[in-house]
Amino acid sequence: MRAHEAGALHAEGYGGPPQWLPAPDDVNDLLEPLWPRTVRRDERGRLEVGGIDAVTLAAQVGTPAYVLDEDDFRTRARAFRDGVAEAFARFGGADVYYAGKAFLCTSVARWIAEDGLGLDVCSGGELAVAQRAGVPGARIEMHGNNKSRGEIEAALRHGVGRIVADSFDELDRIASVAAELDVVAPVMLRVTVGVEAHTHEYIATAHEDQKFGFSLAGGHADKAAERVLAEPTMTLLGFHSHIGSQIFETAGFEVAARRVLGLHARVARDHGHVCPELDLGGGFGIAYTSEHHPLTPAQIGAQMADIVEREARAEGVEVPRVSLEPGRAIAGPSTFTLYEVGTVKEVELDGGLRRAYVSVDGGMSDNVRTALYEADYSCTLANRASDAPPMLSRVVGKHCESGDVVVMDEYLPADVRPGDLIAVPGTGAYCRALSSQYNHVPRPPVVAAADGRVRTLVRRETVADLLALDVDE
Incomplete structure (x- = not known):
């Protein structure tokens, strides 16, 4: 755990970048294994998924938002189904069960059933989603x-x-x-x-x-x-x-x-x-x-x-x-979270290093894994390309916690500013599933991008939703 008796700032991981994170030659490059299959930068330098660019997505559904690449999700599910079945063909085949706890909604449960996988549920609520989606009982493990x-x-x-x-x-x-x-x-x-x-x-x-x-x-x-x-x-x-x-x-x-x-x-x-x-x-x-x-x-x-x-x-x-x-291997890579930058602050570290603290409009309420598991994430500027040099950055949330960190270490362009969009890949598993209403912040929607259009799988929570559970008698 990142801890030190003299305080968290003295702990390992709070100085310079980790060894596995070199400064990039081009801060606009996308590392292919991290992103869903249809993600690219368009001719304007905008991140694009399923034929829709990030600026258009933000205008249509707002931020923060979990953006799921439908083609990527279903392709990964089928790849596991087919890869495992082929490998075990000499024994009569084998079965693959999708982990509902990673991320589950009615549409996803229906995709899983349509694509021939089983569904692993671990609560009555997850079972209810499976039933609503029409998943046959024989294909469910509890x-x-x-x-x-x-x-x-x-x-x-x-x-x-x-x-x-x-x-x-x-x-x-x-x-x-x-x-x-x-x-x-x-x-x-x-x-x-x-x-x-x-x-x-x-x-x-x-x-x-x-x-x-x-x-x-x-x-x-x-x-x-x-x-x-x-x-x-x-x-x-x-x-x-x-x-x-x-x-x-x-x-x-x-x-x-x-x-x-x-x-x-x-x-x-x-x-x-x-x-x-x-x-x-x-x-x-x-x-x-x-x-x-x-x-x-x-x-x-x-x-x-x-x-x-x-x-x-x-x-x-x-x-x-x-x-x-x-487990996460189907849902996780299929989704990124899209945020809007609210503030940028530079701090000076030991040895003359500088770090930008980039605050976004979400945080540990939509991705608690960094705080909970010390999980590392990557990110990129999503609304434009930049010619600015790379700067060591930490993407943090809006919650009243010093541990409210989304991306511990990443190089973003030195000209990142309020109003920019930041995309964090690999958030399809255990982010929406572990989300909360901490600080009474409504949870983001889950939207699916495919064939140039976007549709909502799970709608954005509202303040009215928060208050609806508050019994004032």
Whole structure:
């Protein structure tokens, strides 16, 4: 964490630029892996997405706004669907589940269903969106470490394809609700495999000391399998493992697959039950800055298929039907946030360095990831090109917090000024989903750009919306 006993300004990361951020030769250049597929600069130097330039977008929908490249989103979803299916074709195929928690609205849920992916939901609210979009129950998996009776009932009534269980209390709850409804609940058990993913501690989810899953240590996962097999209102589909998020290599999945398939083999040997499915999670990383180098969907599929085949052979079992969950890798790169600059202030740092503090009309209420996870982002001037030299800059929000930072370090043109537009890429995942009304600032809209037009997926919140929940009696 960026902290120091003498104060935050003394902490690592508050001096000059990080090593991975060299000053650009041309401050107008766009680093292709960071941006949606249709983004470019037009002949006037304006950022353009889906055939619409940023100035026109700002005039039509206002700022701040999450701008989603519809073609990019759907192309990424299909690339995962096809890349994983092709890699696992020798085992009869595999399934891909989109992470609703990354970003979900009715249109996105409908796209996911139309494009042949499954949908991972982890609350009753996310399930309600899926139902509104007409997503078939069989294509939905229900996550969550503390699902209520109401959420379980809604999932079973909708006929979800799987409920991923995290605890013995939850298994009791699922069995009880299933008995009341006179149905058999399809259950997967989330297994904590003891793998330390190379990611931020808050998004590493397979080490022992955390809230998710049945631990393999001490035989808890084995006992959970016995519990499901002994209950006529539940059927054991298989096991689920998720080692973390923003992961750039597949080595950690080798250990996870080995341990989960070991459990799979023990259940088959000791109980005569061959689980038909295996979910290895995913959480694959995306490029937020030039330091990130994500794998392609085809590379991920090929590497994961080789891992599963090798570990299944070592255990002497057939490869079950495998599912993967790309996480942010579909939604994240498809969207950028468009802001308007309100103020610019230069400060002098140690060693004669100077930094511009560029304040925009959003902040931690629409992107809390920088404050929460120390996430790094990039950005660019969106309304024009500039001949000015690059200047080390920090893009900050309008909230009453010194930690209200959107982009910690970036080079923007030295002539950036109030009224300019700034675009921050990679904000499609966990930005709108984690947004808040901090300081009573209404949340931005989500708009989709495609074929020269823009349409609203989630409308802008208003002050009237804020006041509507305020019961004044």
